[in-house]
Amino acid sequence: MVHITDEMKEIVGRSKGFAVATATKEGEPNVVPVAFGKVLPEDEILLMDIFMKKTEENIKANPRVAISVWDLDTLRGYQFKGIVRIETSGAIFDEGVKMVKAMMPELNPKAAVIVKVDSIYVTSPGPDAGKIVE
Ligand SMILES: Cc1cc2nc3c(=O)[nH]c(=O)nc-3n(C[C@H](O)[C@H](O)[C@H](O)COP(=O)(O)O)c2cc1C
Numbered sequence: 286m287v288h289i290t291d292e293m294k295e296i297v298g299r300s301k302g303f304a305v306a307t308a309t310k311e312g313e314p315n316v317v318p319v320a321f322g323k324v325l326p327e328d329e330i331l332l333m334d335i336f337m338k339k340t341e342e343n344i345k346a347n348p349r350v351a352i353s354v355w356d357l358d359t360l361r362g363y364q365f366k367g368i369v370r371i372e373t374s375g376a377i378f379d380e381g382v383k384m385v386k387a388m389m390p391e392l393n394p395k396a397a398v399i400v401k402v403d404s405i406y407v408t409s410p411g412p413d414a415g416k417i418v419e
Contacts, residue, residue: 287403288328289328289330289402292361293324293405294324295356296354296363297322297323297330299356299358300354300355302322303320303322303332303352303354304317304319304352304354305319305340305350305351306350306353307343307347307350308343308349309347315339315343317339317340319332321388325377325399327401328401329400329401329402330365330400331398331399331400332352332398333381333382333385333397334394334396334397335392335393335394344369344371348368348370350367351364352366353408360410363408363409363418365400365404365405366402366405366406367400368403370399372399373395373397377397381397405417405418
């Protein structure tokens with residue numbers, strides 16, 4: 286059972302955004318930077334879809350994604366993998382819209398991309414790099 290710890294949340298908070306990797310059904314990879322995101326309760330990560338195109342198409346065809354976050358100051362990082370669901374209304378979508386509008390009121394998010402995290406890997410340089418977090 287994975288758990289997004291307080292230390293991981295701190296890194297997400299200190300990072301400047303998320304690298305979000307998706308793939309087509311055929312395995313063609315795609316990775317994009319996403320600034321508007323946060324850790325939700327229940328070990329989920331919210332990413333706000335404002336400009337996503339290939340990412341959105343890929344998610345609809347293949348909901349498995351990988352997300353990388355890191356803190357350059359302390360050289361700590363984690364990779365989160367999971368399955369996405371998309372919500373275009375409701376409490377989580379509204380929370381995400383509020384987060385976006387607080388910084389950039391002119392943006393109009395299309396959807397909340399919610400990742401149910403099922404595995405977490407260390408990316409921090411050192412002996413644990415690449416290891417799965419049990
Ligand atoms: C610094 C930065 C932050 C970004 N943040 C977001 C974001 O929060 N949400 C979003 O939908 N797109 C964001 N984008 C745009 C995406 O990275 C990307 O351009 C968009 O998803 C279209 O690419 P795609 O067709 O591969 O999905 C951001 C881009 C940059 C450079």
